[in-house]
Amino acid sequence: MELFFLALLLIIMAGALGSGYPVAFALPGAAIITIVLAAGSGAIFAGDMDAYFHSGGLSQWLTAGVTNLRGIYWEVERDTLIAIPLFIFMGIMLQRSKIAEDLLVAMAQLFGPVPGGLGISVVFVGALLAATTGILGATVVAMGMISLPAMLRNNYSKSLATGTIAASGTLGQIIPPSIVLIILADQLASATDQASSARKALHKANTGELSMPSAFDVTSTSAGEMFLGAFVPGILLVGIYMAYILIRALIKPDSAPTVPFDAKITGKYILKLLLTLVSPLALIFLVLGSIIGGIATVNQAGAIGAAGAIIMAGYRLKEGDRNTFYPAILALAAIALATYALLNYEMNIKSISSAEEQTGINIGIVATTMLIISLIWSGWRTYRIDNTLSEVMMETAKTTSLVFVILLGAAMLTAAFRAFGGEELVRHFLEGLPGGFWMKFTIVMLVIFVLGFFLDYIEIAVVVVPIVAPILLADPSANITAVWLGVMIGMNIQTSFLTPPFGFALFYLRGVAPAIVKTIDMYKGVIPFIGLQVLALAVVGLYPPLVNYLPNRVSLLSETAPPPRNPKLQYCLENYVADVFANDGAAVREAIAKGRGLDVSYLPNDLSSDLTRTFGEADQAFELMEAIGTTEADAIEAGEDYRPSHTIVRALQRDIRVLEAERDEAQVALDRARGDETIITSSEAKIAKAEAEIAELTAKIPADWADVQAAYAKFIKAEQDARNSYRRFADNNTDTLSNALGVIRDGEAYAALAEPLETLKSEVAAANNEDAMELIKEAESTVGAVNGTSEIRSLLSKARRALRGSGADPVEAMALIEEAQQTHAADVDWRLRAAAELTTPLTDVQAALANTIGLRSQDKLTREQALFLASCSSDHRDIGLNF
Structure with missing residues (x-):
């Protein structure tokens, strides 16, 4: 019966629209009439108002209507x-x-x-x-x-x-x-x-x-x-x-x-022509340019357009008077002044910290005031001349109301x-x-x-x-x-x-x-x-x-661009890296060789071995990227043979799922039959028919389908494994280099910790336990700001815990602070040497690898990378064989 009421819904809607009945009322009217008829028929003939609905029923339709109403008018996010x-x-x-x-x-x-x-x-x-x-x-x-x-x-x-x-x-x-x-x-x-x-x-x-x-x-x-x-x-x-x-x-x-x-082409004609053309073009630039440039949202751009239209109408309606362009000139001056302030000052009114920033805010206030005066002036003109503003607002209200009523009516119709x-x-x-x-x-x-x-x-x-x-x-x-x-x-x-x-x-x-x-x-x-x-x-x-x-x-x-590690960017990101390897691989290998040639023998064993391993294995990136290309090509080639079988079987499985849904629906009707023989007979017939058709379709699936699917899945898995291997390698390689460089770069900052540690020792000796714990906690924060100080921080943390509670042991705490000093002193020499000798070359190597091996770890894409990914992501990529 639901098909009957579906047809009735469409017939009522088409009839109302064809008769010239307003769209805003034809759409919800058709939905309400049909829903009421279906619910009433169900209550009269089947004892259940929901009997003639495909899914849900009257209550679900009402719920959907309320949800749509809230979605249009009350959800803040949906603006x-x-x-x-x-x-x-x-x-x-x-x-x-x-x-x-x-x-x-x-x-x-x-x-x-x-x-x-x-x-x-x-x-x-x-x-x-x-x-x-x-x-x-x-x-x-x-x-x-x-x-x-x-x-x-x-x-x-x-x-x-x-x-x-x-x-x-x-x-x-x-x-x-x-x-x-x-x-x-x-x-x-x-x-x-x-x-x-x-x-x-x-x-x-x-x-x-x-x-x-x-x-x-x-x-x-x-x-x-x-x-x-x-x-x-x-x-x-x-x-x-x-x-x-x-x-x-x-x-x-x-x-x-x-x-x-x-x-005749005269100066006056050219001036008028320019004014006629420049004004609309300027408005287009402000509206679309603000959206394209990411300066304004669509709503904000709409407000810009409305304000610009008022200013343009203000001088067009007053054409010929001596002060025709005064409001427009004032608005242009305000925009120029605001632009100057934005380009030259920090315009955050909540964080004014200097006289210069206050000057920028003052300029912004003046520009805003000028623009408001221009808008009020132009608005008053459009209001006084031919009652233009009132008529435009009335037409806007009518058109907007029509659009929103149609939206709500269509939502009701769609729910039905x-x-x-x-x-x-x-x-x-x-x-x-x-x-x-x-x-x-x-x-x-x-x-x-x-x-x-x-x-x-x-x-x-x-x-x-x-x-x-x-x-x-x-x-x-x-x-x-x-x-x-x-x-x-x-x-x-x-x-x-x-x-x-x-x-x-x-x-x-x-x-x-x-x-x-x-x-x-x-x-x-x-x-x-x-x-x-x-x-x-x-x-x-x-x-x-x-x-x-x-x-x-x-x-x-x-x-607000997504970071390079965004999952949706990885396919194109790897294409970019492969392109760089193909066209500029020699420079990447040269950077790796430069890193491999650095003397890191005087560094601690763990740091030295990390850097040696990082540069020794860096060439694997080329092999891993080549493996991605090979496995992708193999998967594409295998996909050509797999696609026909995949298409046939997925179509059969789709039809089977439809029949299973119909069978389950009939089973629900059977469970709710309450002894009604008509419903029981009809439901049992539907279940039997659906199961027979399911069996028939299942028999059409090739016997070797599981083997065919498993064989192709191996190609997909091989490609994904190759991509995952490259990503893990690139992340580990980059993280190791970044961590090592952070430790080496902070050599002088590390050496400078000697004085705070010595001061801490004397202050803790003279303070009570509670104050000493606070002093040690502050020292932990100071030490923690320097890379590679985890061991020192651990000792200080133990010292602080040694002063806690009734079992406090100041002697142990002092011993731990002294141990922290000794640990610090033991590493000062190699840190200072590494900072002097390795900071610049390692920074250069890191920069050289940033576009390839280190790309995923960057905070943001460069312009070149963004343009490549924008182009790569613009084509639609078939992923159907993964389903």
Whole structure:
């Protein structure tokens, strides 16, 4: 019966949406009606409200709804959605202040003389507006009102003109900052958690191991990473649009003729042009640059954008007055002053320790005050002139409320979909498809593409993504990143604004287009651009680094970059070391030989033997790295033969697990039957059928499967053992050298301990036991700050314990302090000699090995290493054979 109610859920939702009922109420309404009908039917016909639910029941659905509500509104950690009203406000403010209109006119004049230049200028402006406003309706309407008449006046093809405007207006959905990317990031965050749990369960079921290596876990994403990941694909799409218009203009000049520039180029014109272009570009730089540079989070960047939009609107609405630019000039001065303070002073107000730092704080306070005055001044202008501020805030509130209500409604719908087994049905369908991950992915993208003909992007993002994303992310055969999946879905959703019959960009453009432009012209115009979007989607899909590289680069170069020992970095880290060995191995061997040639004979036996062994065995790093390459190549070669059997058997085992779940579910129903013969008969039949099918599928597993799997597992284990051997060797080698160098480098500090120890002896002799214990404890701390003093510290610790309690023995304590002095004195000579002779050469050797053997022990990656790892990590690595 759950399938019946699942179908009913979809029918009610589709009917409500098709009738024009508001989306915000259609989604939760369909869920509530269906849940109530299922619970009521269960109570009436089966005596149990949960009888017709696939899993859980009414109470579980209500719990899921409360959890989703709390997740959106009350969880402090989940603050991604805060950026939505900020970016909406920024976009509407820029549109209402006519800055977009100025930009269109200026760019049309610049590009007009180029073949197809007017169309290229529309694409260029669409990209700029996408990076500043991100509001599709405002962009399409503005460009339709300004550019379409100009394009028609200059004999542009109606289809090309309308297609260019509609397609350019949709760029705001993929070029950051984008509302759809924020929503996708929010949805993918929870999808990643589900996918991680599913992948761990799959690993345990297939390998029998209790824990999965962290390197195999699913990579999550955030709104900031989504912005970074979408940046290059967005620019790629802009380039493809421009190239298409230029090529079409060259092939068929009458469809996109040139537009002569007949205005006079004067100083005033150039100044106005620069002002028109520089302001939006500066805002783009502040918003996106602060995110890419790691200076601000997405929410903070949204606040920057909103403030910048107010200041820009403040001078645009007051254009022509004598004091037009005063607030903007004040804001620029404030930013310059704040930048100067940040670059030249320590700006931590909680730790002011000098007059200079206080000066920096004072400069910061002045800059902040100036900026606040500028914002209040600009805000007052936008409030007084045409009531702009009030109207923008009202529109922002309406749009934001719509987005959040849809999010909650979609969460209720998704919970109902899962309650009736829809998610399991989708998973089984996708996993049952031949062709592995790419077939599943292709089907999902086709479904999203078709849904784009009928549904809005928010509906697709919040209804479809939570269902399919965990399935795609959990698949280890492709091992995709969440940011790549999010950008691919975002680019696909973008087509929903162009695809007839419900393409919203077409509706917006139809509302402002003159009667001479027929609707069929608009449909014809968008078809080539839909094809170009699909082309861009294919390019990004086939070359994941277009999405993954920039987020990886920013992450690995940031102050909070993961350390080199991070498990997820090890594969690429070892590739980097192998590359250095191959290209600069002679320098590494030379450094090892230099260390081997040092005279360490006068050092204590343990230290001398450690250094001798370290440099004597260092050459093994080359052999161990070569073993990694050999075992990896062997595993890849063996994998080619193993993969067909693995694919067949894992598919059979997956189907068996599905049947086992159905059998267990039927067994639960049987246990709860309470004498109901109908349920007993039905459940027993289901159990028998499931067991028969399980037996049939089990028989299809090749008899030698266990041997085949064990044979391949040996190759995997050999590779992993080789990697672990290198990592242990590198860590031990580096730690030994670092510890020895620490002892040698502290030679002078060690010698300087003679005076504190002598002073301690005299002070302890004159003090009572309690005070003496405190003095010894302080001395332990002083001695402990010097490397290689564990023996002395141990003696002092024993001396302190000798003074404790009723059995205190001051004589023994004094003897132990004297022994500590003697131990110290015995090592002073070799320590001072080693500090003078070995500190510099050992430091040089350590630095020479830091990029290879010592790389895992570094606190942070160098820029060169970070860039290599960013590039290496940008490709998706198939780990499916490990499952």
